[in-house]
Amino acid sequence: xxxxxxxxxxxxxxxxxxxxxxxxxxxxxxxxxxxxxxxxxxxxxxxxxxxxxxxxxxxxxxxxxxxxxxxxxxxxxxxxxxxxxxxxxxxxxxxxxxxxxxxxxxxx
Amino acid sequence: xxxxxxxxxxxxxxxxxxxxxxxxxxxxxxxxxxxxxxxxxxxxxxxxxxxxxxxxxxxxxxxxxxxxxxxxxxxxxxxxxxxxxxxxxxxxxxxxxxxxxxxxxxxxxxxxxxxxxxxxx
Numbered sequence: 001x002x003x004x005x006x007x008x009x010x011x012x013x014x015x016x017x018x019x020x021x022x023x024x025x026x027x028x029x030x031x032x033x034x035x036x037x038x039x040x041x042x043x044x045x046x047x048x049x050x051x052x053x054x055x056x057x058x059x060x061x062x063x064x065x066x067x068x069x070x071x072x073x074x075x076x077x078x079x080x081x082x083x084x085x086x087x088x089x090x091x092x093x094x095x096x097x098x099x100x101x102x103x104x105x106x107x108x
Numbered sequence: 109x110x111x112x113x114x115x116x117x118x119x120x121x122x123x124x125x126x127x128x129x130x131x132x133x134x135x136x137x138x139x140x141x142x143x144x145x146x147x148x149x150x151x152x153x154x155x156x157x158x159x160x161x162x163x164x165x166x167x168x169x170x171x172x173x174x175x176x177x178x179x180x181x182x183x184x185x186x187x188x189x190x191x192x193x194x195x196x197x198x199x200x201x202x203x204x205x206x207x208x209x210x211x212x213x214x215x216x217x218x219x220x221x222x223x224x225x226x227x228x229x
Contacts, residue, residue: 031214035216096170
């Protein structure tokens, strides 16, 4: 079955840049989507189609892709950005979707 | 404003069938343009896509759950449902329903609050 691989954790100090990666064989052809989930809450979309940002998401959130790896970048991370982040995409068929294992971002 | 609300038993016995319903308000399931989805999250773990359904009844399921999962839609009640058969403790999770764009199937824009289902005798 298809898998997306993320690092379990990333830690930065406030104001630093946090980068969270997601690797998957189909990413060169299939868009990644990024979700933020804070404790006890439903996930929230922060980046879609590689690098687009929904309205209401701060400009410090950006996305990029290169080959089989997608990256979520938080420039000048804030304490309120502490959360779990998940990439989400589909296999080459486009019919089977999968979340990455999630990355816990710590900002302290 | 679209709202989704999960409902169903919070406790299911092993080997039985888990049944949940998602009621949609503020928008019509049959208006098209969206898939309706179930996602679950095991306690302290990551998210797992269960499947999608379109208002016409077309479905897509997670291959790892496909043999046990049925997602159905009732447009007259503006609801869609999840049935998961032969449950074990490994199916204990928070179950979310969500709306996802038809043309961007990775884009969930509205989620329910989630409901915890525990599988235990």
